[in-house]
Amino acid sequence: NAGVTQTPKFRVLKTGQSMTLLCAQDMNHEYMYWYRQDPGMGLRLIHYSVGEGTTAKGEVPDGYNVSRLKKQNFLLGLESAAPSQTSVYFCASSYSRVLAGDYNEQFFGPGTRLTVL
């Protein structure tokens, strides 16, 4: 199993350009998440999805859109990139059903480093 994969690994954009980040998971997880990581701020949740065709806003959703057309894929879009969106983006996935006394661990991809000039 590949786990959670992210495409691309690196990208440089100019202000105003658009792009889509792709996240794919092969663990049959229902939940998927997009985070951004900035120095000193840890990871912050951008959007998440609890199932195919459904998405919800996280802590910092402005300037991003997402889509979950297939269970295994979760796309993050930047329609008009801004320098403030320079960050490392992480995708994660987890199961939805909680076993008694346990927790649904989130499994993370390797990240995409995005620079907006």
Added chain:
Amino acid sequence: AQSVTQPDIHITVSEGASLELRCNYSYGATPYLFWYVQSPGQGLQLLLKYFSGDTLVQGIKGFEAEFKRSQSSFNLRKPSVHWSDAAEYFCAVAQGAAGNKLTFGGGTRVLVKP
């Protein structure tokens, strides 16, 4: 709103010495607490977790953490650090077991001296 504070941005420790990373949280209900490790250029890996029961939890790679409700803390420890422990460590709290709302601390970067 829940929040997580990691007071130490950087820690330098000698190989073989003990390590303690601090984490304080703010959350109204019983917290689900986690420590993740991020090696350079990698994603996050779960080290350990706490929901209930024994307040001292064991994790992978020889790490342990202690939950102290009275201090709202969940500090991570390792008795003897190896060079491979050089990484960034994140404390996080979840809203319930479904875990779809993880709040992370700012992270602590650990440097290991030979």
